[in-house]
Amino acid sequence: MVGIGSVVLDCEGDPYDALRAMAADPPFSPAGYLRYEGGGRFLSCRDAVSIDRNGITLFSRDMDEEAKNRIQMMAEALLSRDLFSSPPPSGDLPSDSSTTMERHLFTDGVRQLKSHxxxxxxxQAVLSRKIQLPFTGDPLRIYSALRSQNP
Known part of the structure; x- marks a missing residue:
């Protein structure tokens, strides 16, 4: 199914062929209008890394020996840091923390994106804000602790 504005065309086959056919009939233009499924045509990914709270999984169709060795070295380096055995110590948030957007503005933005x-x-939309806190520990340990709380 492809469409432009309120004009929708049910079709079989390649949606781009249908958009080209619609573009040939003025006054319509397919520029900028694709449904969710159209994103798959642009966002294809042969290789992927999946990180969940229990580990990291790499999916790859083409991997040479050098790439396998680099991945093995990175995995060994990460595992040697003892990231998952204990979380960093907890405590009060420091008073000198800062953010680029107040909480109520961020939640309003989330509501607006959901509406869009x-x-x-x-x-697909991403709204983010930067939160800065002073920290002197191991960055990978704090990242691991955050991921275990919010995978």
Whole structure:
């Protein structure tokens, strides 16, 4: 199914062929309008890394010996750091923490993005804010602790 504005065309086969056919009939233009499924045509990924709270998985179709050795070295380096055995010590947040966006503005932005997704304006959106805290420990340990709380 492809469409432009309120015009929707049910079709079989390649959606780009259908968009080209629609573009040939003025006054419509397919520029900028694709449904969610169209993203797969642009966002294909042959190789992928999946990180969950229990480990890291690498999916690859083409991997030479040098790449395998580099991955093995990285895995050994990570495992030798004892990232998962104990979380960093907890405590009060320091008073000199800062953020680029106040919480109420961030949650308002999330609501607005959800509305855009429901309205079909986009199918993928990321709203982020930077939070800075002073920290002197091992960055990978704090990352591991954060991932265990929010995978």
């Amino acid at each position: 997704i429901v309205d079909g304006d986009c199918y």
